[in-house]
Amino acid sequence: xxxxxxxxxxxxxxxxxxxxxxxxxxxxxxxxxxxxxxxxxxxxxxxxxxxxxxxxxxxxxxxxxxxxxxxxxxxxxxxxxxxxxxxxxxxxxxxxxxxxxxxxxxxxxxxxxxxxxxxxxxxxxxxxxxxxxxxxxxxxxxxxxxxxxxxxxxxxxxxxxxxxxxxxxxxxxxxxxxxxxxxxxxxxxxxxxxxxxxxxxxxxxxxxxxxxxxxxxxxxxxxxxxxxxxxxxxxxxxxxxxxxxxxxxxxxxxxxxxxxxxxxxxxxxxxxxxxxxxxxxxxxxxxxxxxxxxxxxxxxxxxxxxxxxx
Numbered sequence: 001x002x003x004x005x006x007x008x009x010x011x012x013x014x015x016x017x018x019x020x021x022x023x024x025x026x027x028x029x030x031x032x033x034x035x036x037x038x039x040x041x042x043x044x045x046x047x048x049x050x051x052x053x054x055x056x057x058x059x060x061x062x063x064x065x066x067x068x069x070x071x072x073x074x075x076x077x078x079x080x081x082x083x084x085x086x087x088x089x090x091x092x093x094x095x096x097x098x099x100x101x102x103x104x105x106x107x108x109x110x111x112x113x114x115x116x117x118x119x120x121x122x123x124x125x126x127x128x129x130x131x132x133x134x135x136x137x138x139x140x141x142x143x144x145x146x147x148x149x150x151x152x153x154x155x156x157x158x159x160x161x162x163x164x165x166x167x168x169x170x171x172x173x174x175x176x177x178x179x180x181x182x183x184x185x186x187x188x189x190x191x192x193x194x195x196x197x198x199x200x201x202x203x204x205x206x207x208x209x210x211x212x213x214x215x216x217x218x219x220x221x222x223x224x225x226x227x228x229x230x231x232x233x234x235x236x237x238x239x240x241x242x243x244x245x246x247x248x249x250x251x252x253x254x255x256x257x258x259x260x261x262x263x264x265x266x267x268x269x270x271x272x273x274x275x276x277x278x279x280x281x282x283x284x285x286x287x288x289x290x291x292x293x294x295x296x297x298x299x300x301x302x303x304x305x306x307x308x309x310x
Contacts, residue, residue, distance in 0.1 A: 001035060001057055001078070009047045012040025013088060021074060021307075024081070025065035026136060028229040029278040031074030031308070038081045041089040042162075042170070042195050045082065049193065050168025052078060060307055061193050063111060063138035067145065067231050069285075071308025072278045082110045082195070083138055090140075090195070093117065097124050105159070106199040110140030114147075117199065122213060127204030128157050130212045134220055136232060140194035144187050145303070146180045150216060155180025159200045163192035170195070183236050183303060225263040228271035234285060235268060235300040243292075243300055244268035250295040252288055260284040282310050 006015060015037055021030030039045040052059045058077035062068060064084060082090045090111030097104045104126040108117055118133020131150035135142065142154045143161055159175050171192075179186040187194060220226060235243035247253070247267040254264040259276030262284070263269040270284055285302060293299050 001055075003035075005051065006035075006037065006048070009051060010037060010039055010044050013044055014038040014085075018074075019079070021065075021070040021079075024062060024079075024083075025068050025070055026229060026231055027069055027272055027276075027278070027281060029072070029272060029276060029281065030070030031072050031278075033070075033075045033077075033079040035078040036081065037078060038085055038088065039090075045080065045193075045195065046164055046168045046170055048080060048168075049164050049166070053167050061140075063141040064113065064136065066137040067141065067303060068305050068307060069231065069278055069281055071282075071306075071310050073309050075308045080193075082140055082193070084111045084113055093120060095120060095124060097126075102203055104201050104203065106201070108139045108197050108199060110138060110194045110196060112139045113137070114139060114142060118213065121201055122206070122209055125204055125206040125209065126201035127209050128152075128201040129199070130209060131216055132157070133213060134216055139197045139199070143194045143197050144185060144192075145183050146185045148183075153180065155185065157199045157201060158197055160198040161187065161192075161194055162196040163187065163194055165193075166191045223266055225265045225269050225271050228263070228273060230263070230269050230271045231304050233266075233268040234270045234288075234302055234304055236303050238298050238300060241298065242268070246292045246296050246298055246300070247288055250288075250291045252291060255284070255288075257284040257287060262288065278308075279310070282306065 018032040019036035020032050022028050061080050090109040092109045093112050094107035104124050114135050118129050121129045131152040135147050146153050146155045162172050244267040252262045253267050255262045258280030259274040260280040261273035263271050289300050
């Protein structure tokens with residue numbers, strides 16, 4: 001890769017090399033990315049993706065790094081970070097609360113944290129985002145995987161997205177052009193990169209919205225190991241059952257490999273308990289899959305993305 005050509009593209013953003021991915025993932029593990037690019041705006045992102053595509057160069061998109069396990073050896077390709085960096089347009093959040101239909105529209109850059117959107121929704125007395133605001137991650141990645149919690153999903157509130165194709169072409173897609181399923185979307189199928197998403201919420205009662213958010217926050221603190229680095233629920237929910245229940249049934253509550261552990265508080269979480277390596281976490285995830293399959297016949301499917309050589 002000719003880094004001088006990249007410097008001609010990224011002028012508002014930042015260019016890093018051999019950047020430790022442990023600083024950019026919620027597991028707090030991962031070796032260095034050979035190239036780490038933070039575009040300053042959508043135009044830089046589009047030009048960068050187009051350049052990498054035309055030159056056949058491998059890249060991966062990250063946001064908050066909350067659903068990603070990077071190898072201890074790192075990643076030899078390019079990381080494009082559209083996450084929560086001040087000074088880039090991807091954290092911008094616009095609000096239209098003067099609509100004729102009485103609803104509130106949020107225009108969210110891909111790097112907007114769901115917690116930030118939830119806070120603004122509360123400020124505007126807008127309801128429909130209470131359960132989603134506690135999910136650790138950015139709106140861009142949440143759209144790709146249709147993130148959800150407590151019966152709500154991102155796809156329920158999205159009205160449009162602006163994306164980049166794999167060639168760097170910018171497109172706007174209306175809700176009618178999008179398909180959302182359980183932890184899946186047509187955006188993922190098409191390989192689109194989300195630049196911006198529009199979230200439409202109803203007006204509600206401020207006190208009720210605040211009370212619901214506090215209730216869900218308390219539930220998360222009680223039932224989830226938020227005090228340890230993790231990627232949230234590691235496995236997708238198997239049809240008709242729960243991953244956590246199957247893992248507990250297999251006798252794996254508190255099970256450890258190296259510094260990685262199945263959470264004693266919530267068996268669906270694999271946590272970085274004691275200075276785990278990515279190899280520890282990867283081995284534990286596979287051990288859990290094998291043991292659950294042996295016990296119940298169910299093959300759990302990870303929600304976590306794996307990047308690099310394991």
